Amino acid sequence: MEQKHETLLEIHDLSVSFRMYDGALEQKELQVISDLHLTVRPGEIVAVAGSSGSGKSLLASAILGILPANATVRGHLHYKGRELTKELQTQLRGSEIALVPQSVAYLDPLMKVGKQADGHKKPRPTERRRSLFRRFSLPEKTENLYPFQLSGGMARRVLVSTALITEAELVIADEPTPGMSLDQALEALQMFREMADAGKAVILITHDIDLAFEFADRVAVFYAGTTVESAPAADFRNGPDALRHPYSKALWHALPQNSFRPIEGFQPYAGDLPQGCLFAPRCRYATEECRAKIPPVREIRGGEVRCFHAT
Amino acid sequence: MRLEAKNVSFRYDRKQPYVLENRSLAIEQGERVALFAPSGYGKTTLAMLLAGYLQPTAGEILLDGKPLPRKGVCPVQLICQHPETAINPRWRLKKVLEESGRLDETILRAFGIESAWLDRFPRELSGGELQRFCVARALMSGADFLICDEISTMLDVITQAQIWNVVLQEAERRNMGILAVTHNRHLAERISTRVIDLTKA
Numbered sequence: 025m026e027q028k029h030e031t032l033l034e035i036h037d038l039s040v041s042f043r044m045y046d047g048a049l050e051q052k053e054l055q056v057i058s059d060l061h062l063t064v065r066p067g068e069i070v071a072v073a074g075s076s077g078s079g080k081s082l083l084a085s086a087i088l089g090i091l092p093a094n095a096t097v098r099g100h101l102h103y104k105g106r107e108l109t110k111e112l113q114t115q116l117r118g119s120e121i122a123l124v125p126q127s128v129a130y131l132d133p134l135m136k137v138g139k140q141a142d143g144h145k146k147p148r149p150t151e152r153r154r155s156l157f158r159r160f161s162l163p164e165k166t167e168n169l170y171p172f173q174l175s176g177g178m179a180r181r182v183l184v185s186t187a188l189i190t191e192a193e194l195v196i197a198d199e200p201t202p203g204m205s206l207d208q209a210l211e212a213l214q215m216f217r218e219m220a221d222a223g224k225a226v227i228l229i230t231h232d233i234d235l236a237f238e239f240a241d242r243v244a245v246f247y248a249g250t251t252v253e254s255a256p257a258a259d260f261r262n263g264p265d266a267l268r269h270p271y272s273k274a275l276w277h278a279l280p281q282n283s284f285r286p287i288e289g290f291q292p293y294a295g296d297l298p299q300g301c302l303f304a305p306r307c308r309y310a311t312e313e314c315r316a317k318i319p320p321v322r323e324i325r326g327g328e329v330r331c332f333h334a335t
Numbered sequence: 336m337r338l339e340a341k342n343v344s345f346r347y348d349r350k351q352p353y354v355l356e357n358r359s360l361a362i363e364q365g366e367r368v369a370l371f372a373p374s375g376y377g378k379t380t381l382a383m384l385l386a387g388y389l390q391p392t393a394g395e396i397l398l399d400g401k402p403l404p405r406k407g408v409c410p411v412q413l414i415c416q417h418p419e420t421a422i423n424p425r426w427r428l429k430k431v432l433e434e435s436g437r438l439d440e441t442i443l444r445a446f447g448i449e450s451a452w453l454d455r456f457p458r459e460l461s462g463g464e465l466q467r468f469c470v471a472r473a474l475m476s477g478a479d480f481l482i483c484d485e486i487s488t489m490l491d492v493i494t495q496a497q498i499w500n501v502v503l504q505e506a507e508r509r510n511m512g513i514l515a516v517t518h519n520r521h522l523a524e525r526i527s528t529r530v531i532d533l534t535k536a
Binding site: 078174175180205208231232233274275281286289290 | 485518
């Protein structure tokens, strides 16, 4: 039982930037993730919600060490108490840490999906894969199809199977549910839940936040490359009064089953970030302080929030 | 005006099974229809047939009783799920928008498309920002019908609400017909006047 309280993955002050050409010879650094914190414990599903283009997928790549060569990663990444070095990442990915990639283009177009879901394991885990396909209501003949013959939702279910088949300790699922019907999405999330209940862990990156609130233990909200709030999923189920950051509240309000009313404005471009709080330009509570300084992470009512005014 | 799929079937070639068999549906102008079906049921194929991107193997697509025009801007416009696949990556966004006619200031303002974005290339914008361009492009073409194939599933809920609120306003103002493919019942309730479930049709 002691293991339960240990952290599996710990991320502190993570920054990711890209070196880009600006004009013919000038180079500039584009910071896409800044001062990000995230902790994942065994037995947990941590949902990562937030704005499109807020760095959620880049976080997944940073954990796995698969960022392109022009990216620079700073900060602390620890897996089971060990520093997550390049060597360790190479050793863990695909076995202890598995990814459900965001794009269905990650499937090899020239390989039948059954074979590619099996992966490199010897002996081939064909039986286990077939039972996963059955749970996902993929017909038996699916294993002999090529990716182009699958619909978007079928391809997603194959991608989720490829990650579950590895029996990894940590699955990072990057948008696993779009294109799936509600039943299929619920089934996929239920499988993640069972995985977590067996002592493993899941990072669930998703825009289907209403579903995530039901299945996750904690939710981390991303905005413009940083975490603005991290709180128990129950707070998100309870509604805006239980939440801490104005952006988290705005997400809740924008759901079609709530008011469907968006806040105005847009997430700032990575090359053109405001000086203080990244959300200040869209925040109706913003003061001089918010515009001048980046708020530190504070603990409030059992959650973490990056806002001067949260109570 | 009415957009109609009459007994349409589709398969990619004669050796392949039918993706869609003998389907019929009709959307009236001013009506907003949400389309439900499990994955693999041919929703996207139906959307592409209705907008003239594919030709039916059997049956016909009729707009106002006639086949879709083959020349000029199609009065039925399709908006896809993945905006990055629907925009020429080598064109600046101004050119992308101008393809469908003159820039309409009111629409640009409604989507919050800033003039600085117009000089950028698609890869410099996020998926949510690009999808605004795709929807704006479809609206500026003056289309009578919009086919929205899961246009907001890859977007955060705030961006989703922003885009749909503008689409609904414009549809109301111009009396457009909309077919929206979605898996989200709550979203369907918000945006549609009628729901079609392909499993029951």
